[in-house]
Amino acid sequence: GATLGVLGGGQLGRMFVHQAQGMGYFTAVLDADPTSPARLVSHHHIQTGYEDPQGLAELARLSDAVTTEFENVPAAALAALAAQRPVSPAASAVSVAQDRAREKAHFVACGVPCAPYAVIETAEQLAAVSSDLLPGILKTARMGYDGKGQVRVKTPAELAAAWDSVGKVPCVLEKMLPLALECSVIVARGADGGTVHLPVQRNLHRDGILAVTEVFEQNLPPALAQQAVAAAVSIANGLQYVGVLCVEFFVLQDGSLVVNEIAPRPHNSGHYSQNACDVSQFELQVRTVARLPLTQPRQHSPAVMLNLLGDLWFAHGDAAQTPPWAEVLALPGTHLHLYGKRDAKRGRKMGHLNITAATPEAARATALQAAALLGIAPF
Numbered sequence: 498g499a500t501l502g503v504l505g506g507g508q509l510g511r512m513f514v515h516q517a518q519g520m521g522y523f524t525a526v527l528d529a530d531p532t533s534p535a536r537l538v539s540h541h542h543i544q545t546g547y548e549d550p551q552g553l554a555e556l557a558r559l560s561d562a563v564t565t566e567f568e569n570v571p572a573a574a575l576a577a578l579a580a581q582r583p584v585s586p587a588a589s590a591v592s593v594a595q596d597r598a599r600e601k602a603h604f605v606a607c608g609v610p611c612a613p614y615a616v617i618e619t620a621e622q623l624a625a626v627s628s629d630l631l632p633g634i635l636k637t638a639r640m641g642y643d644g645k646g647q648v649r650v651k652t653p654a655e656l657a658a659a660w661d662s663v664g665k666v667p668c669v670l671e672k673m674l675p676l677a678l679e680c681s682v683i684v685a686r687g688a689d690g691g692t693v694h695l696p697v698q699r700n701l702h703r704d705g706i707l708a709v710t711e712v713f714e715q716n717l718p719p720a721l722a723q724q725a726v727a728a729a730v731s732i733a734n735g736l737q738y739v740g741v742l743c744v745e746f747f748v749l750q751d752g753s754l755v756v757n758e759i760a761p762r763p764h765n766s767g768h769y770s771q772n773a774c775d776v777s778q779f780e781l782q783v784r785t786v787a788r789l790p791l792t793q794p795r796q797h798s799p800a801v802m803l804n805l806l807g808d809l810w811f812a813h814g815d816a817a818q819t820p821p822w823a824e825v826l827a828l829p830g831t832h833l834h835l836y837g838k839r840d841a842k843r844g845r846k847m848g849h850l851n852i853t854a855a856t857p858e859a860a861r862a863t864a865l866q867a868a869a870l871l872g873i874a875p876f
């Protein structure tokens with residue numbers, strides 16, 4: 498049988514491996530961590546870093562095609578693999594997603610509005626920042642996730658102190674926008690340039706981390722959802738993207754749509770598709786990597802996804818204890834996904850709970866019951 502390789506062994510890699518195996522593939526995971534979630538379930542594991550040429554050569558030798566589950570994998574590693582095997586997404590696309598300055602330039606090139614911003618790489622650029630961008634959010638250009646590497650600033654003095662505090666690395670300053678809500682779209686684009694997408698997801702973030710995703714019709718104005726899908730497809734086309742791409746959006750209080758950022762892989766906000774759609778985002782990933790046909794996914798059930806952060810293991814104090822899964826799973830339409838991580842830490846993504854039901858109202862009601870049992874704040 499054919500083997501699909503993946504760079505990175507986190508939960509996204511694990512769910513890719515599960516899906517690939519379910520479709521008859523062997524899998525190979527490259528990750529330096531011997532306890533990584535994907536490593537625990539993969540046929541092959543190459544325990545080394547992304548910079549190790551021997552490890553990359555071994556991944557290429559084992560695999561018929563390769564993908565990534567980690568957006569900050571060095572573009573050079575993808576390029577080296579691409580000399581030997583089909584790699585999707587390509588290094589050129591991933592490198593745009595890795596750098597907020599290049600990412601925003603791509604949005605502008607695609608004609609999709611994003612927040613007003615300035616690139617800050619030098620003291621001169623810092624001094625020249627327009628006061629129109631304040632209050633704003635200073636974001637490191639590279640390596641940020643879950644709100645890490647971001648500082649909210651109100652004045653030029655705060656901005657200068659914030660740039661100092663992140664070590665004067667390249668950053669973008671974004672204007673703070675008045676958000677009405679946040680949403681995202683998962684697009685899959687095949688090697689033939691054809692695209693399919695999941696329904697638009699409505700997302701609630703808490704402390705910079707995704708907390709809840711809700712997906713059902715009428716959750717968003719239809720015209721807005723159509724606009725988000727069209728923007729996501731044009732961003733994917735502009736990158737000549739092959740693979741699964743998530744595009745995050747803000748909807749502003751005046752109703753306008755603004756793109757936030759992209760992730761060159763399946764995304765936390767697309768996890769509901771595992772139980773609510775006839776094709777999940779991980780099946781879309783397997784199909785694009787393996788060059789299988791794409792068909793438009795159909796959502797068959799309204800869905801709510803609750804993220805299960807490590808905090809839930811400490812709901813009753815300092816000693817970690819297992820959340821009440823049996824009580825949660827006694828609720829109809831609840832689907833538990835845990836990533837096999839041994840240590841629960843606050844803010845760490847340990848798993849997610851998908852809730853499906855016949856109606857949006859029923860899905861929400863069950864999700865609120867599950868949240869109450871788990872100690873997740875209502876939404």
Ligand code: ATP
Binds near residue numbers: 634706757
């Ligand atoms: P992820 O884990 O999604 O990759 P990240 O660390 O890359 O997160 P962003 O998506 O840039 O962070 O921002 C995190 C959250 O902060 C957003 O989902 C939004 O709630 C808020 N936020 C970011 N930028 C802005 C902005 N310009 N105006 C208002 N709110 C913002």
Ligand code: MG
Binds near residue numbers: 641
């Ligand atoms: Mg991000």
Ligand code: MG
Binds near residue numbers: 745757758
């Ligand atoms: Mg984000």
